[in-house]
Amino acid sequence: MQETKVIDSIQSRTVQAETLDAIQSGDSYRHIILEYLTKQGVSENTAEYLNMFGLLLILLIAMFLLYFVIRKILVKAFSQFASASKTNFDDLLVTNKVPRNIAHIIPLLVAMEFTPIIFKDFPNFDGVIEKGLQVFAIVLTLWIVRSFLNTLKDYFKTLPRLKDKPIDSYIQVFMIFAWVAGFMSAIAIITDTPFIKFLTALGAASAVIILVFKDTILGFVASIQVSINDMVRIGDWITFEKYGADGDVTEINLATVKVQNFDKTITTIPTYALISDSFKNWRGMVNSDGRRIKRSISIKLDSVHYLTKEQLETLSGIQIINPYLKQRQADIDTYNSEYNIDKTMLLNGRNLTNLGVFRKYAQTYIEKHSAINKEMTIMVRQLAPTAQGIPIEIYAFSNDKRWANYEYIMADIFDHLIAALPYFNLELFELPSGSSFTLKP
Structure with missing residues (x-):
C-alpha cells in the first residue's frame, strides 16, 4: 500500500514537472489552435500551418497594440516634460521623433522572445525570421541614433557660440560611421559570419572602399580643416569666382557648402574646394570698423x-x-x-x-x-x-x-x-x- 502511494506521488510530481516545462516552453498555449483544428477534422499538416499563422497574427496584433500604447505614453511624457523644462532640447527630441522610435524597442523584444515558440515546428522559417528581426534591430538602432543626432544638430544650432560652426558636417560623419557599422553588422548576420572575420575580409577591399568614398573622405578632411583653421563660418560673406558664388554661407556639410548669392540664387560648392582653391572671405571687413x-x-x-x-x-x-x-x-x-x-x-x-x-x-x-x-x-x-x-x-x-x-x-x-x-x-x-x-x- 505504501509502495503504491510512493509511485503515485512520483508520477504526480513528474506530471507537474512536465506541465511546468510545457508552460515555460509555450506548449500550453502554442497548440491551442492546433488542437481545436484537429478536433474539427482538419489534417495535421494544414492545422500546423494554420496554427502558426494564427499565432503570428495574434503576435502582430499584440505588438501593434503594445507599440501604440507605449508610443502614446512616451510621447505624452516627453511632451509634458518638455513643456515644463526651460531648455528646448527635449522639445527637439519630440520633434525629431526620438520617443516614437524608442517605442519600437519593447515590441521588438517581445517579437524576438515569442518568435521561436511560434515557429518551433518550422525551424527553416524560424532561422529566417530571427535573422530578419536581428537586422531590424540594427535598423531600429540606426533610426534612434539618427533621430538623436538630428536633435543634437538642431540644438547646437540654437547655441550662439556654435551657430557659425559646421555642425552638419560632424553629424554626417557620425551617421556615416553608424550606417557603415550597421550595414556590416547586417551582412555579417545574414551570412552567418563572425563580425571580426567580416572586418578582416573587408580590410582586403579597403582600396575599393576608399575609392568609392573618396569624395566623402575628402569632404570630411576639408570640414575638419575648415573648422580648425576657422576659414569659413555659417553667415560669412564669401566670394568664390570659380563657382560664381558671391553671398552668405547658409550651410556647411560633409560634401557641399551652400552660398546664398545676393540675387537670392543658391550656389553649391564642394567642401574640399575651400582648401584646394582660393576664395575671398569678407568676415574681416564685416568685423572691422569700416x-x-x-x-x-x-x-x-x-x-x-x-x-x-x-x-x-x-x-x-x-x-x-x-x-x-x-x-x-x-x-x-x-x-x-x-x-x-x-x-x-x-x-x-x-x-x-x-x-x-x-x-x-x-x-x-x-x-x-x-x-x-x-x-x-x-x-x-x-x-x-x-x-x-x-x-x-x-x-x-x-x-x-x-x-x-x-x-x-x-x-x-x-x-x-x-x-x-x-x-x-x-x-x-x-x-x-x-x-x-x-x-x-
Missing part, C-alpha cells in the same frame, strides 16, 4: 599745368583749402626768393600745380566727410599714368558697412569730386563717343 573705398578717377594729361597767381587767388576762395594754399604759397615764395629764382617762367623754382591742389582738396574733403571713419586709413594718391590719363585714387573706409549705404557714400564722394574738377581747370578722361566727332556750327 568698409574700404578704393576707386580712382582718371585726369586728362593735357589739363595738368602750373598755377598762376591769378588762378591761386581764385582757388583761395575754396574754404577748406584756403589755409593750405596760404601756408604752402608762403613757403614757396620764401624758397624762390632765397635762391633768387627767375619767375618770369613758371617752370623755374617751386610751383603749385592744379592737380596737386586738387589732390589736397580731395584729401581734406574726405577727412571732413561725416560718413568716413577717421580712425582708419585715409589717402588720396596718384597712380602711374596710363593711356587713359592720370588715375587719382581715393582710399578710405566708410563708417557704414551695409551694402546700399556704402554704395551711396562712395557715389556721393565721387559725384562731388568729379563736379569739382572744372574749378581746378582739370578734365576727366573719357573715350570719345559719336558726339565728339560732330561738327559744331
Whole structure:
C-alpha cells in the first residue's frame, strides 16, 4: 500500500514537472489552435500551418497594440516634460521623433522572445525570421541614433557660440560611421559570419572602399580643416569666382557648402574646394570698423599745368583749402626768393600745380566727410599714368558697412569730386563717343 502511494506521488510530481516545462516552453498555449483544428477534422499538416499563422497574427496584433500604447505614453511624457523644462532640447527630441522610435524597442523584444515558440515546428522559417528581426534591430538602432543626432544638430544650432560652426558636417560623419557599422553588422548576420572575420575580409577591399568614398573622405578632411583653421563660418560673406558664388554661407556639410548669392540664387560648392582653391572671405571687413573705398578717377594729361597767381587767388576762395594754399604759397615764395629764382617762367623754382591742389582738396574733403571713419586709413594718391590719363585714387573706409549705404557714400564722394574738377581747370578722361566727332556750327 505504501509502495503504491510512493509511485503515485512520483508520477504526480513528474506530471507537474512536465506541465511546468510545457508552460515555460509555450506548449500550453502554442497548440491551442492546433488542437481545436484537429478536433474539427482538419489534417495535421494544414492545422500546423494554420496554427502558426494564427499565432503570428495574434503576435502582430499584440505588438501593434503594445507599440501604440507605449508610443502614446512616451510621447505624452516627453511632451509634458518638455513643456515644463526651460531648455528646448527635449522639445527637439519630440520633434525629431526620438520617443516614437524608442517605442519600437519593447515590441521588438517581445517579437524576438515569442518568435521561436511560434515557429518551433518550422525551424527553416524560424532561422529566417530571427535573422530578419536581428537586422531590424540594427535598423531600429540606426533610426534612434539618427533621430538623436538630428536633435543634437538642431540644438547646437540654437547655441550662439556654435551657430557659425559646421555642425552638419560632424553629424554626417557620425551617421556615416553608424550606417557603415550597421550595414556590416547586417551582412555579417545574414551570412552567418563572425563580425571580426567580416572586418578582416573587408580590410582586403579597403582600396575599393576608399575609392568609392573618396569624395566623402575628402569632404570630411576639408570640414575638419575648415573648422580648425576657422576659414569659413555659417553667415560669412564669401566670394568664390570659380563657382560664381558671391553671398552668405547658409550651410556647411560633409560634401557641399551652400552660398546664398545676393540675387537670392543658391550656389553649391564642394567642401574640399575651400582648401584646394582660393576664395575671398569678407568676415574681416564685416568685423572691422569700416568698409574700404578704393576707386580712382582718371585726369586728362593735357589739363595738368602750373598755377598762376591769378588762378591761386581764385582757388583761395575754396574754404577748406584756403589755409593750405596760404601756408604752402608762403613757403614757396620764401624758397624762390632765397635762391633768387627767375619767375618770369613758371617752370623755374617751386610751383603749385592744379592737380596737386586738387589732390589736397580731395584729401581734406574726405577727412571732413561725416560718413568716413577717421580712425582708419585715409589717402588720396596718384597712380602711374596710363593711356587713359592720370588715375587719382581715393582710399578710405566708410563708417557704414551695409551694402546700399556704402554704395551711396562712395557715389556721393565721387559725384562731388568729379563736379569739382572744372574749378581746378582739370578734365576727366573719357573715350570719345559719336558726339565728339560732330561738327559744331
